[in-house]
Amino acid sequence: MTTPPIPGRSLAPLRVALVGSGAGSTAARVIDSGAVDVRLVLGNNSRSGIFDVARRHCLPTAHLSGVTHPDAHDLDSAVLAALVGADVDVVVLVGYMKKLGPLVLSRYDGRILNTHPALLPEFGGAGMYGDRVHAAVLAAGRTTSGATVHLVTAQYDEGPVVAQAEVPVLPGDDVPALRARVQATEKELLTDVLRSWRP
């Protein structure tokens, strides 16, 4: 049985690993917020900005990919070992472009969060990442978009929603404009979740 937090007393920060493939702006916001104890930054793209962010904050990193580990099971094992070695409570996917494997999913079941740049369950699933998501929202003629933080399960974007935040889609919006509006809200949504949500 877990001990409920004492009302009025702040929660101990989650010990997290941030996992990403992209520019790293979401990771940077989470780190700068001080909301969590970031113990590892893990990515599959050595040129990813997320590693620059990690280096600026003197954080431990792990570069694990289909190049370092061509066999999917070996990659899954290596990711798991890095997470266990970092002694994290929660894994946070921040623009990670690859499917997490069964070993990691099993060990951290209920303790892996992902942030998606749309209002799931719409505009999610295989092929729906980055600007492709915003382009699909615009092509669909939606007047609202937003961000979703959800638990991660075996299939892309099918896990239970933890929190969502909406933004308007404005007349004349293009992908960069919508991306900027969604990502500004997304960063605050994820930071708020990490302050208050507990597995």
Ligand SMILES: Nc1nc2c(c(=O)[nH]1)N[C@@H](CN(C=O)c1ccc(C(=O)N[C@@H](CCC(=O)O)C(=O)O)cc1)CN2
């Ligand atoms: N087991 C899981 N792994 C991941 C999940 C998940 O829900 N379960 N979420 C993704 C993040 N994501 C959306 O939020 C997402 C990322 C990437 C893709 C995708 O189609 N990727 C392509 C490859 C793209 C590339 O190599 O650049 C693909 O798999 O063909 C969809 C959704 C993170 N992992």
Ligand SMILES: NCC(=O)N[C@@H]1O[C@H](COP(=O)([O-])[O-])[C@@H](O)[C@H]1O
């Ligand atoms: N489906 C996954 C996906 O599209 N994730 C998205 O990648 C961006 C990462 O930006 P960043 O690299 O600047 O943090 C974020 O907007 C996140 O929602």
